Amino acid sequence: MKxxxxxxxxxxxxxxxxxxxxxxxxxxxxxxxLTALESGPIRLVYFNGTESYLVPHAAxxxxxxxxxxxxxxxxxxxxxxxxxxxxxxxxxxxxxxSVPRDNVTVQIAPLSLAFETLAANERMxxxxxxxxxxxxxxxxxxxPDRLFRRLFGGKVLPVADQPESILYFYLTSPRVAAPxxxxxxxxxxxxxxxxxxxxxxxxxxxxxxxRSMVRDGTPFYDPLGLVSEGTKVDFQLQINSYLYGARxxxxxxxxxxxxxxxxxxxxxxxxxxxxxxxxxxVFGVSLEQAWRSWVxxxxxxxxxxLEAIRQYPLTPHRDVTSRALGSVSRAFYDEEAGRIxxxxxYPGVVAxxxxxxxxxxHIDKLIDIKGPVIYTVTSLAYDPDARALFYTTDNAAHxxxxxxxxxxxxxxxxxxxxxxxxLAFNRKDRSLWGIRxxxxxCTLVRIPAPYRQWERVVSWPYGTxxxxxxxxxxxxxxxxxxxxxxxQQDVRVMSVDALMRGxxxxxxxxxxxxxxxxxxxxxxxxxxxxxxxxYTGVANIFRYEIATGTLRAVSNTDTGFFRPIPLGDDxxxxxxxxxxxxxxxxxxxxxxxxxxxxxxxxERLAAEHPIVRQWxxxxxxxIPFDSMP
Numbered sequence: 001m002k003x004x005x006x007x008x009x010x011x012x013x014x015x016x017x018x019x020x021x022x023x024x025x026x027x028x029x030x031x032x033x034l035t036a037l038e039s040g041p042i043r044l045v046y047f048n049g050t051e052s053y054l055v056p057h058a059a060x061x062x063x064x065x066x067x068x069x070x071x072x073x074x075x076x077x078x079x080x081x082x083x084x085x086x087x088x089x090x091x092x093x094x095x096x097x098s099v100p101r102d103n104v105t106v107q108i109a110p111l112s113l114a115f116e117t118l119a120a121n122e123r124m125x126x127x128x129x130x131x132x133x134x135x136x137x138x139x140x141x142x143x144p145d146r147l148f149r150r151l152f153g154g155k156v157l158p159v160a161d162q163p164e165s166i167l168y169f170y171l172t173s174p175r176v177a178a179p180x181x182x183x184x185x186x187x188x189x190x191x192x193x194x195x196x197x198x199x200x201x202x203x204x205x206x207x208x209x210x211r212s213m214v215r216d217g218t219p220f221y222d223p224l225g226l227v228s229e230g231t232k233v234d235f236q237l238q239i240n241s242y243l244y245g246a247r248x249x250x251x252x253x254x255x256x257x258x259x260x261x262x263x264x265x266x267x268x269x270x271x272x273x274x275x276x277x278x279x280x281x282v283f284g285v286s287l288e289q290a291w292r293s294w295v296x297x298x299x300x301x302x303x304x305x306l307e308a309i310r311q312y313p314l315t316p317h318r319d320v321t322s323r324a325l326g327s328v329s330r331a332f333y334d335e336e337a338g339r340i341x342x343x344x345x346y347p348g349v350v351a352x353x354x355x356x357x358x359x360x361x362h363i364d365k366l367i368d369i370k371g372p373v374i375y376t377v378t379s380l381a382y383d384p385d386a387r388a389l390f391y392t393t394d395n396a397a398h399x400x401x402x403x404x405x406x407x408x409x410x411x412x413x414x415x416x417x418x419x420x421x422x423l424a425f426n427r428k429d430r431s432l433w434g435i436r437x438x439x440x441x442c443t444l445v446r447i448p449a450p451y452r453q454w455e456r457v458v459s460w461p462y463g464t465x466x467x468x469x470x471x472x473x474x475x476x477x478x479x480x481x482x483x484x485x486x487x488q489q490d491v492r493v494m495s496v497d498a499l500m501r502g503x504x505x506x507x508x509x510x511x512x513x514x515x516x517x518x519x520x521x522x523x524x525x526x527x528x529x530x531x532x533x534x535y536t537g538v539a540n541i542f543r544y545e546i547a548t549g550t551l552r553a554v555s556n557t558d559t560g561f562f563r564p565i566p567l568g569d570d571x572x573x574x575x576x577x578x579x580x581x582x583x584x585x586x587x588x589x590x591x592x593x594x595x596x597x598x599x600x601x602x603e604r605l606a607a608e609h610p611i612v613r614q615w616x617x618x619x620x621x622x623i624p625f626d627s628m629p
Contacts, residue, residue: 044059253612353380426496490517
């Protein structure tokens with residue numbers, strides 16, 4: 001057994017894999033030393049000091065995942081995989097590559113759980129399980145690939161000035177030359193079942209997307225249209241690669257078998273180099289024929305789900321706007337002005353903070369947003385007394401805090417690189433609250449007027465993710481959603497006074513298991529919390545009474561309702577999902593005894609092919625850090 005060894009990076013060639021990190025730090029003081037740990041198949045590069053605490057866990061999850069992929073795909077890396085841990089973004093993310101070298105880059109901030117577009121498994125497990133599927137699918141080599149790699153001295157990176165390099169690239173890494181939906185689809189499918197079915201291949205959001213398409217008669221993209229148009233003009237952009245890819249892979253595994261699906265993706269000896277040729281080799285039909293069969297089956301499957309939901313009366317709604325608004329932030333209603341403030345991002349228009357007339361739906365663009373993110377656009381808060389909006393820019397990097405006067409449209413930078421989101425305004429003392437992401441941890445902060453400085457209130461350990469913050473109208477309580485390292489989710493109501501003393505014990509809490517509670521906010525009188533959850537498989541609005549602990553569904557929709565704005569007297573403005581994004585709409589939030597539930601496609605797959613239930617990866621804690629191979 002080879003003991004893991006750690007050392008400071010010298011002038012080794014693999015430092016080139018860290019070029020992005022080095023360039024990003026070039027203009028900053030050297031607060032941390034770039035360090036590497038090498039052990040067997042992994043070269044883990046990280047910032048000593050700030051990220052050191054994550055090294056054992058990151059290394060264990062990598063090795064744990066790689067051991068699984070060795071068994072599933074028959075994959076053994078042709079070289080060490082360089083894993084780079086960085087904290088250059090306030091939103092967690094990751095990427096993988098295999099040409100010319102195998103590498104994984106991990107943004108260690110918490111992953112966004114907005115609208116449950118990502119399941120709530122522990123982030124490092126999720127990332128390693130997912131990204132190593134990419135490495136396996138791209139780097140695994142059959143006999144001819146190995147021959148050309150020896151001939152050309154490795155995997156060839158195509159160079160624009162040398163067109164012939166494209167041929168050399170394909171000869172050494174043919175499976176890299178497959179569409180993104182292929183790579184993201186298999187990665188989502190496998191990481192979902194590695195987590196016991198907790199993932200995007202069995203998510204309420206994905207079901208909602210395809211159910212809504214069938215309900216509205218929205219055409220499905222074909223494989224060519226998906227890569228040429230579906231990732232360009234649709235508000236979800238490249239996310240469509242994940243949605244379509246994972247759905248098609250799940251259908252294939254159900255129609256044929258999970259084993260045949262893996263046989264298609266694996267690049268073993270005797271397989272075809274081109275992904276579409278290997279598809280026909282495994283399934284006996286063309287990719288285009290199978291895609292058409294999937295679309296037909298999807299229509300039949302979702303029609304049954306729509307019928308199941310409609311067994312109970314649907315909640316009437318009245319749309320505020322005539323068009324969908326793409327991605328939306330949290331929104332606020334100014335009753336006196338009759339305007340809904342929010343941030344929106346839809347095709348053809350630059351992401352912006354806007355005001356919607358509640359009377360006629362006219363959208364008034366207030367200010368463009370620098371650095372929006374998909375689904376949530378920005379973090380937004382509203383001071384109803386000063387009629388001022390707080391929002392964040394550089395949302396995919398280190399967030400800045402901005403102030404906007406909607407009347408004059410003047411903006412002011414309050415704090416640069418603050419790294420605070422999930423903003424909430426405390427009307428009692430005019431302070432701004434939020435969640436700060438730094439070094440992979442969540443910290444609750446308070447920003448007193450005039451908002452030039454921030455105060456740490458309390459920090460949570462790695463593995464606890466805090467999101468969707470709100471402050472009660474009287475300023476006495478804070479509500480927030482929590483995701484724990486085991487995937488469990490709940491909403492907690494905490495005393496502001498207790499939090500200021502560093503005490504986090506909730507005065508009330510409720511949960512939905514592993515289903516993400518989304519956008520829970522206080523009612524105008526502070527008695528209730530309103531928010532949404534896929535608790536029945538469909539995103540409906542729920543009402544929680546704080547005093548009694550009573551949780552009731554108050555809507556039954558066949559698509560999805562999100563981001564409620566309480567108006568009083570059981571009236572809500574919510575955002576209804578549509579194929580073109582979210583639409584503000586009005587509903588009456590009356591408690592219901594029954595709401596419709598759906599069947600998940602992944603649920604049918606597991607029932608018919610129970611082998612996927614055996615794909616659960618073991619605990620990384622079982623791999624001793626001091627004796628990793």
